[in-house]
Amino acid sequence: MKKNLETQVLVIGGGATGTGLVRDLALRGVRCLLVEKQDINAGASGANHGLLHSGARYIASDPASAKECREESDLIKRLAPHCVETTGGLFVAVAGDDETYIADFTDRCIQCGIHTQAVEIKDALDMEPVLSPETIAVYSVPDACVDPFKLSLDNLADAQAHGTAALRNTRIVRFEKSSEHIELVHLENHRTGERFAIKAEVIVNATGAWAGNVAAMAGAKINTLCSQGSLIITQNRLCHRVINRLRKATDGDILVPGGTVSIFGTTSVRIDDPEKKRPTVAEIDAMLPDGIAMVPKLADTRFIRAYAGVRPLVQSTLTADDRAVSRGFALIDHSEDGISNFMTITGGKLTTYRLMAEKTADRVCAHLGVGEACQTRTTPLPATNAGKWTEAGLTPKMWFQKKDPSDLLLCECEMVPTSVVDNISANIQEQGDQPSLRELGQRSRVGKGPCQGAFCSLRMTAHLYNEGLLRADQGLDELRDFLNERWRGVRPILWGQAVSQAELQEALHCGLYGLELSE
Amino acid sequence: MVIGAGMAGMAATLFAAQQGLHVVQAGLTGEVIYASGVFDLLGVYPPKERRVRNDPWDALNELVTAEPHHPYARLAPDAIRTAMDTLTAYLAEIGLPYKGHRNRNTTLLTPVGTVKRTYRVPESMWAGSQALAAKAPCLIVDLVGLRGFSARQMVETLGSAWPDLRTATIDVPGTSVHGPKYPEHVARMLEVEADRERFAAAIATHVNGAAYVGLPAVLGIYQTSEILADLEKHLNARVFEIPTMPPAITGLRLKEAFERHLPVLGVEAHYHHRVFDARPLPGGGFKLQMGKSEPEHSVLADRVLLATGRFIGKGLTPKRDGIHEALFNLPVHQPKHRDEWYAGTFLAPQGHAVSRAGIETDSQFQPVDAVGRVVHERLYAAGSILAHQDWMRTKSGVGLAVASAWGAVKAIAKQVATSS
Numbered sequence: 001m002k003k004n005l006e007t008q009v010l011v012i013g014g015g016a017t018g019t020g021l022v023r024d025l026a027l028r029g030v031r032c033l034l035v036e037k038q039d040i041n042a043g044a045s046g047a048n049h050g051l052l053h054s055g056a057r058y059i060a061s062d063p064a065s066a067k068e069c070r071e072e073s074d075l076i077k078r079l080a081p082h083c084v085e086t087t088g089g090l091f092v093a094v095a096g097d098d099e100t101y102i103a104d105f106t107d108r109c110i111q112c113g114i115h116t117q118a119v120e121i122k123d124a125l126d127m128e129p130v131l132s133p134e135t136i137a138v139y140s141v142p143d144a145c146v147d148p149f150k151l152s153l154d155n156l157a158d159a160q161a162h163g164t165a166a167l168r169n170t171r172i173v174r175f176e177k178s179s180e181h182i183e184l185v186h187l188e189n190h191r192t193g194e195r196f197a198i199k200a201e202v203i204v205n206a207t208g209a210w211a212g213n214v215a216a217m218a219g220a221k222i223n224t225l226c227s228q229g230s231l232i233i234t235q236n237r238l239c240h241r242v243i244n245r246l247r248k249a250t251d252g253d254i255l256v257p258g259g260t261v262s263i264f265g266t267t268s269v270r271i272d273d274p275e276k277k278r279p280t281v282a283e284i285d286a287m288l289p290d291g292i293a294m295v296p297k298l299a300d301t302r303f304i305r306a307y308a309g310v311r312p313l314v315q316s317t318l319t320a321d322d323r324a325v326s327r328g329f330a331l332i333d334h335s336e337d338g339i340s341n342f343m344t345i346t347g348g349k350l351t352t353y354r355l356m357a358e359k360t361a362d363r364v365c366a367h368l369g370v371g372e373a374c375q376t377r378t379t380p381l382p383a384t385n386a387g388k389w390t391e392a393g394l395t396p397k398m399w400f401q402k403k404d405p406s407d408l409l410l411c412e413c414e415m416v417p418t419s420v421v422d423n424i425s426a427n428i429q430e431q432g433d434q435p436s437l438r439e440l441g442q443r444s445r446v447g448k449g450p451c452q453g454a455f456c457s458l459r460m461t462a463h464l465y466n467e468g469l470l471r472a473d474q475g476l477d478e479l480r481d482f483l484n485e486r487w488r489g490v491r492p493i494l495w496g497q498a499v500s501q502a503e504l505q506e507a508l509h510c511g512l513y514g515l516e517l518s519e
Numbered sequence: 520m521v522i523g524a525g526m527a528g529m530a531a532t533l534f535a536a537q538q539g540l541h542v543v544q545a546g547l548t549g550e551v552i553y554a555s556g557v558f559d560l561l562g563v564y565p566p567k568e569r570r571v572r573n574d575p576w577d578a579l580n581e582l583v584t585a586e587p588h589h590p591y592a593r594l595a596p597d598a599i600r601t602a603m604d605t606l607t608a609y610l611a612e613i614g615l616p617y618k619g620h621r622n623r624n625t626t627l628l629t630p631v632g633t634v635k636r637t638y639r640v641p642e643s644m645w646a647g648s649q650a651l652a653a654k655a656p657c658l659i660v661d662l663v664g665l666r667g668f669s670a671r672q673m674v675e676t677l678g679s680a681w682p683d684l685r686t687a688t689i690d691v692p693g694t695s696v697h698g699p700k701y702p703e704h705v706a707r708m709l710e711v712e713a714d715r716e717r718f719a720a721a722i723a724t725h726v727n728g729a730a731y732v733g734l735p736a737v738l739g740i741y742q743t744s745e746i747l748a749d750l751e752k753h754l755n756a757r758v759f760e761i762p763t764m765p766p767a768i769t770g771l772r773l774k775e776a777f778e779r780h781l782p783v784l785g786v787e788a789h790y791h792h793r794v795f796d797a798r799p800l801p802g803g804g805f806k807l808q809m810g811k812s813e814p815e816h817s818v819l820a821d822r823v824l825l826a827t828g829r830f831i832g833k834g835l836t837p838k839r840d841g842i843h844e845a846l847f848n849l850p851v852h853q854p855k856h857r858d859e860w861y862a863g864t865f866l867a868p869q870g871h872a873v874s875r876a877g878i879e880t881d882s883q884f885q886p887v888d889a890v891g892r893v894v895h896e897r898l899y900a901a902g903s904i905l906a907h908q909d910w911m912r913t914k915s916g917v918g919l920a921v922a923s924a925w926g927a928v929k930a931i932a933k934q935v936a937t938s939s
Contacts, residue, residue, distance in 0.1 A: 281858040285839070405698035408666055455667065458631065458764055462669035473676045476631060480866055487865035494861060499837040499873075500830040502861075504553065506871070507831075508765060511911040512555045513629045516866040517569050 007033040007165070009364055010185060010200035012172065012214060013207035014038075015045030016148060016350055019155040020357035020376070021206055026162035027379065028365060028372035033198060034156070034164060035187060037171035039439050041152045043208050043274070045350065046442065047309030049231060049265055051242060051256045052076060052084060052144040053351040056091060056116065057249055059108035060101070065328050066112040069351045076151075076354065077144060080381040083151045087257060089143025089242035090124065091116075094293050095134040097247050102137045105246060109141070116141050130238050130297045143242035145258055148350055149443070157384040168433055175203075175218040181341040182218060191434065202364050203342050209274035209310035211346035220337040222330075222344055225313040226272065230279035230287075231265030232493055235302040235450060238262040238295065245294055252290030255298075264291050264298060271310065279306035279492045303493040304450055305486075314347040329356045331363060341367070385423070410463055411456035413449020418463060420444060425469060435469060437461065437482040452498070453486045454505035480515055520807060520818060522794050522846065523826030523834070524548040527902025527920035529777045530606055531824050534928040536784040537605070540935065543818055544781070545789040545809045546827070548774045553831065555762050556736070556769025558617060558921075560603065560638035561591075562624055562914030567869040571636055574623050575918075588907040590923045591915075593882050602925035603918065607639055613780040615772060616744065618645040626651050628733065628761050630668050632676025638918065641769060643736070643743050647759035650731035656683040658729040659761070660722055663690045664700035667764045668735045687725035692717040702768040705737040709746050719753035726754050736760040736768050740775055797823065797846050799895055822934070824927050825849075825878070825886070825900040826920075834904040835877065842876055847898065850888045852879045852906040870912035877906035883934075884927035897934075899927040 009025055011018050014036025022032040036042070055069035077084050093102050109116040116139045124138040125131055131138075156166060169191045176184040176197070184197040205214045212224040237257050245253040256263045267283040284306060291298040314330035329348030345360040358374045365372065398420075407417040424443045425435040437460055440446055446460060447453035461479050464470045470478065483505075494502055509515045521532045524546030532544045563571055564578040565585070572578040576596060583592040591599065607617040619625050619639040625648045627635045634651065650657045661670040670686035678684050691705055693714050708714045726732060732754055739746040750758045762769060782788050789809060796808040804821045808814035827834030827846065835851065836843045837860075842853045853876035854860055860873035878886050878900045886894045901923035903910055910916040 278863075281856075285857075406664075408664065408699050410666065455764060459667040461631070462667050462672050465669045465672035465675055470672070471675055472679065473632065475672055476633070476676060479631065484864045484866055491861050491863070495837050495839045495857065500833075503830045504765070506865075506874075506911050507553070507916075510866070510870075511559075511914065511916060512557075512635065512762060513631050514563075514571075514633050514635050514914070515631070516566075516868055516870075516912070517563065517571060517633070 004184065005033065005196065005198045007031055007198060007200050008202070008368060009033070010035065010198055010203045012203065012205050013043075013210070014040045014152070014156070014166065014168065015043050015206065015208055016041070016152050016155075016353035017045075017208070017345055017348070017356050018206040019152040019159065020353045021204060021345070021360050022159040022164045022166075023155045023162075024357045024361040024374060024376045025364060026159040026164045027375040028361065028370060030365065030368065030370055032159065032164040033200070034159070034166040035170045035172075036166070036168045037190070039168055039442055040156060041149055042442070043210070044309040044311060045148050045152055045208070047307050048148060048229075048350050049254060049256045049263055050145050050148055050258050051254065051350075052146040053349070054089060054141040054143045055112055055114050056089070056109055056141040056143070057244060059105070059112050059114070061249055062328065063108070063112055065352075066114065068328070068355060069349075070112060070114050072352045072355050073142070073144065075377065076146065076351075079376075079379070080151060080154070082383040083147050083154065083381070085145040085257075087143065087145055087241045089141045089244060090119065090128065091139045091141060091244045091246040092124070092131060092135055092294055093137040093246035094132050095136055097136070097245070101247055105139060114141060128239050128241060128243060130295045131243070132294055132296055134293070137246060139246065143244070145242065145256055146350065147258075154381055154384050158382055166431065168431065172214060172217060177219065177339070181339055201341060202367050204360060204364065205342070205344040206346070206360070208346060209312040211312055211344050215334070215344050218334070218339060218342055220334040220339055220342065220344070222332055222346070223314070224346060225270065226274050227311040227313050228269045228271045228277050228308050229266035229311055230269075230283045230306060230308040230492075231263050232279075232284060232303045232306045234262045234264065234298075235304050236261065238297055238301065243295065245290070252287030255291065255295055261304070274310040277308045277310050278488050279308040281492045284492045302450070302497055304452070304498075305448065305489040306492045307489050311349075312346045331356070331359055333363065385427070410459045411446040411449065413451050413456070414445035416444050416446050416456070421446070421460060421463065422467070425464075425467070435464075437464070437478040438485055441482060441486070447482070447486055450501060452490050452501055452505060453483065454501065454508060457482050476515065483509060483515070520545075520805065520820030520822065521824045521826060522546060522797075522807075523828060523832065523902065524790055525551055525826065525828050525832055525902060525920065526554060526917050527826035527828070527924045529773075529781070530602070530921045531826055531901055531924035531928055532781055532786055532788075533606065533609055533784070534602070534925055535824075535931065536781070536786050538928060538932045540928075540932065541785070543787045543789070543820065545792045545794050545807075547793060548778060548790045551774040551777075552766040552770040554770035554773060555765075556641055556767065556773060557627060557635075557637045557644070557762065558603070558607070558639035558917040559910075559914040560599075560624070560918035562636035564913055566909065566912035569868050572624065573636065575638055576622060582913075586907065588879070590880075590905045590908050590919060593880070593884065594922055594926050598925060598929075599918065599922040602921050603639065605925075606921050610776065613776050614741070614744065615776045616642040618642050628673065628677070630673065630735070630761055630763060632673045636914065641743070641760070641772070643738055643747050643760040644762075645759065646731055646757040647733055647761060650733070650757070650759065651681075654681045654683065655730045656728060657681075657731040657733060658685050658687055658725060658727075658756075659733040660687050660689060660725065662700055662705065662735065662737070663688060664698060665702070665705075665735055665763070666699060668761075673761075685729065687722070689721045689725070692721050702735065702737045702763055703740070703771060706740050706768045709737065710739050710742055712749075715746060715749055716753070719750050723754055726756055729756055731757045731759065733759050733761050735763045740768060740772055743772065794846060803897060805897070822897040822899065822931055824931065825898065825904065826902040826924065827904055829877065829903045832903070837873075842873070844878060844904075847886075847895070849878055849886050849894055852876055870909045874909040874911060875907055877908075878904050879906045883930035884923060885930070899931055901927040
C-alpha cells in the first residue's frame with residue numbers, strides 16, 4: 001500500500017461542482033485534494049445542454065432557482081467570458097401552446113429580475129429563420145451557451161495553481177470511521193490497481209447523481225432521484241441563439257447552439273442507477289415531434305450523436321413529475337447522521353455550480369476555522385490551455401492558420417491534427433496518468449464528427465503506438481472501449497445517412513479487422 | 520439488366536456475359552473502392568460463439584442446416600465453389616491473380632494486429648500468410664504520412680507470439696517530405712520503374728536478413744504482379760501487402776480491372792450511372808431511367824437483376840419509420856421497430872438485427888413478399904441486399920455476393936431458355 005496522503009479537504013467528484021469547490025477553497029488558502037472516479041466532467045457536468053440559463057425556464061415551476069440562475073449567469077458571463085458565448089435566447093410559442101402561460105411570461109420574468117422583451121414575429125423569423133411559420137409569440141431573454149468542459153478544466157487548473165492536487169480514475173473503496181467521524185478514505189486507482197488511503201479534516205461528497213451511493217458508503221442517508229435527460233447533436237448549427245419553447249417546462253423544449261453544432265433536448269426519465277444512463281430510441285422518437293413543431297428543420301437535419309446525463313434531484317416529497325422536484329441544490333451536513341466531518345453537495349444545475357461551490361466552501365471553512373472570504377464571486381477565472389480543444393471549430397481554425405503539412409489530421413471530420421492529440425496526451429501525462437482513447441475523445445473533438453469515429457479511432461490508435469503510449473494489445477482493448485462508448489451515442493440516432501456510416505464502420509471494424517472476435 | 524456495380528453486380532455481369540446473355544449494367548463503382556479486396560467465403564460461424572473457422576466448407580454445412588433461409592442455403596456447395604473459381608479464374612486472366620488453399624481458409628494480417636480468416640487473397644498478400652504461419656523473420660514497413668497504418672502497432676500486438684517480427688519506417692522517396700500520403704498516390708508512383716527502384720532502395724537498408732517484408736497495400740494499381748516481383752528481386756525477400764483502411768488500393772484495383780475488361784465481353788456498361796426509376800412494362804419487361812445525377816436516358820430490359828447493395832450502396836433506405844427498398848419498393852424483411860435494429864453494444868458478438876434485414880427470395884433468387892409469392896416474374900436479386908444473412912459478422916461478403924450472383928444468373932439463363 002502506498003503511504004497515506006493527508007489533506008485539509010478531500011473533495012470527491014470532478015464535475016462542475018467539485019472543480020468549482022476546490023478552486024473556491026484553494027483561493028481561500030485551503031489545501032485540497034480532488035478525486036474523480038473517471039475523468040473530469042465524466043458525469044452530468046459533461047452531458048448537459050451547455051446552456052447558461054437566464055432563469056426564464058424556471059419562472060413558473062421554481063422562482064427561487066430562476067433568481068439564482070439570473071444572478072449566477074451574470075457572474076459567469078463576467079468572470080469566465082472565455083467559457084461563454086453570449087448568444088442571447090428566445091422563448092417561442094407556436095400555435096396551440098398555452099395562451100395563459102404566454103400572457104404571464106413577462107410578469108413572471110420581472111418578478112424574478114430577468115430582463116425580457118417581446119419580439120415581433122417577423123423580426124424573430126429574420127433573427128432565426130429556422131423558427132416555425134406557426135410561431136405565435138416570441139420573447140428575448142439573456143440566455144447564453146457555456147462550454148462545461150472548459151469551465152471545469154479551467155477551475156481545476158486554477159485550483160492546482162493554488163496548491164490543489166487531483167487524482168483521476170480514482171474511486172472510493174471504503175470509508176474508515178471512528179465513532180464520530182471519518183478517519184481515512186480508502187481509494188483505488190482502477191487503471192493501475194494501486195490502493196491507498198487519505199486522511200482529511202473534511203470530506204465533501206460532490207458526486208452529483210452518485211451522491212446517494214457515496215453517502216451510503218459512509219453510512220449516511222440522503223434521498224436522491226436520478227432523472228435521465230437525453231439530448232441530440234445536429235451536424236450543423238441551426239440557430240444563432242438559444243431557442244426555448246414558451247410553455248410550462250417539459251420534454252423537447254430547447255435548441256442550444258454550440259460552436260458549429262446545435263443541441264436539442266431534453267427528456268426526463270427516472271432511472272434507478274446513474275450507471276445505467278443511456279439515450280434511447282424511444283426518448284428520441286418521443287421528443288423530436290415537439291422540436292419539429294418549434295423548428296421544422298429538425299425533421300430532416302442530420303444528427304451526429306445522442307447523449308444522456310443524469311440530473312441529481314434531491315427528494316423532499318415524492319411527486320409524479322420529476323420536473324416538479326426543485327432544481328435547487330442541497331448542502332447536507334452529515335453531522336446529523338453522526339459523521340462530523342462529512343458533507344454532501346448535490347442537486348442544482350450547471351448554471352449555479354459556482355454558488356453551490358461557494359456555499360459549500362463557506363460551510364467547510366467554518367468547520368476548519370478558516371476566516372477567508374469567498375473570492376470566486378469577484379476574481380476572474382483564468383483561461384488555460386487545458387480545456388481549449390473541446391471547442392468545435394477551434395482546431396480547424398488553428399490548423400489552417402499554422403499551415404504545417406506535417407501536422408497530419410488524425411480526425412478529418414473535425415480536423416483535429418496530431419499536435420492537438422499530442423498536447424492533450426502530454427497534459428494527461430503531466431497529471432500522472434496514461435492517456436486513453438476515450439479520454440482523448442472526451443477532451444477533443446475527435447470522433448465527434450459524422451464518421452462516428454470509424455476512421456479517426458484507427459488513426460489515433462496507430463499514432464499512440466508510434467508514440468510509445470500503447471503497448472502489446474492494449475490498443476485493441478482501448479479501440480473496443482472507444483467504439484462501444486461512441487456507440488451508445490450513435491445507436492439512438494441511426495436512421496438515414498447515419499446508417500450507411502454505421503455500416504461502413506462495421507464492415508471495417510468487424511468485417512475486415514474482426515474486432516468483435518475477442519473480448 | 521444488372522443494377523449495381525459492387526461485387527455482386529460485377530460478378531453477375533461477368534457470369535451473365537459468359538452465359539452468352541446480352542447484359543446492360545449500371546451502377547456506381549465508387550462503392551467497390553471500399554472493398555477490402557480479400558475474398559471471404561465463411562470465416563466465422565456461428566458469430567455468437569465467436570467461432571473462427573479454418574474450414575469454410577465445414578462451416579457452410581453447419582450454416583445451411585441451422586439457417587435454411589440463408590442465401591447460401593439456396594445453392595449446392597459445389598455451385599458456390601464453381602462460382603468462386605470462375606471469378607478468380609477470370610481475374611487471373613485480366614491480371615489480378617488471387618491465391619488460397621483448395622479446401623481451407625487462409626490467414627491474413629490486418630493493420631490493427633488481428634489475424635483474419637479469408638478464402639482467397641490477392642497474390643500480393645499471399646506471402647504474408649506464409650510468413651505468419653512460419654513465424655519467419657519478417658520486417659513490416661510503414662510509410663511516413665500514411666495514417667492509420669503503424670508497423671509498430673502490428674509488432675506490439677503480434678510480437679509476443681512472433682519474436683522475429685521487426686519494424687521500419689521510411690519516407691516515400693520522390694514525394695514531398697511533409698503532408699499526408701494516400702495509398703493511391705504511392706501506388707501510381709510505383710507504377711513508374713525508376714520510382715519503384717528508389718522505393719526499394721529505401722527499404723533495402725532495413726531488411727537485414729528478413730525473409731519476408733510486409734508493406735501497406737500500395738503496390739500499384741495496374742501492374743501489381745510486376746511491382747511485387749521487382750521488389751522481391753531488389754530486396755531478396757518475399758514481399759507482401761497488408762490491407763489498409765478504406766478507401767483502399769485493393770478495392771480500386773478490382774474497380775479498374777472490371778471497368779476495363781467487362782466491356783470487352785460485350786457488356787454494355789454504364790458505370791457512374793444510377794438507376795433512378797424502374798417500371799414493369801405490360802409486356803413483361805422493365806423500363807429503367809438512368810443517368811449520372813439525374814435521369815438522362817432509358818433502357819428497356821427483359822429481366823432485371825437487382826444488386827444494389829444495402830445502406831452504403833443505397834439499395835435499402837433506412838428511414839425513421841422503417842427500411843424501404845429504394846427502386847421497386849419491394850417488401851423488406853426487417854425488425855418491427857427501429858429500437859430493435861441495433862444491439863446495445865457495437866461489438867456485440869451476435870451482430871445487429873438490422874444486418875439481417877433485406878429482400879427475401881425464393882430458391883431462384885426472385886424477390887418474394889411476406890407470404891412467399893414472387894413479386895415480379897422477371898425480377899431477381901443478389902448480393903448483400905438479401906435478407907437472412909450477416910456478411911460482416913460471418914466474414915462472407917464476397918462469397919455471398921458471388922454465390923448469389925451465380926445462382927441468380929443461372930436462374931435467369933434457365934428462364935430465358937424456357938421462354939425462347
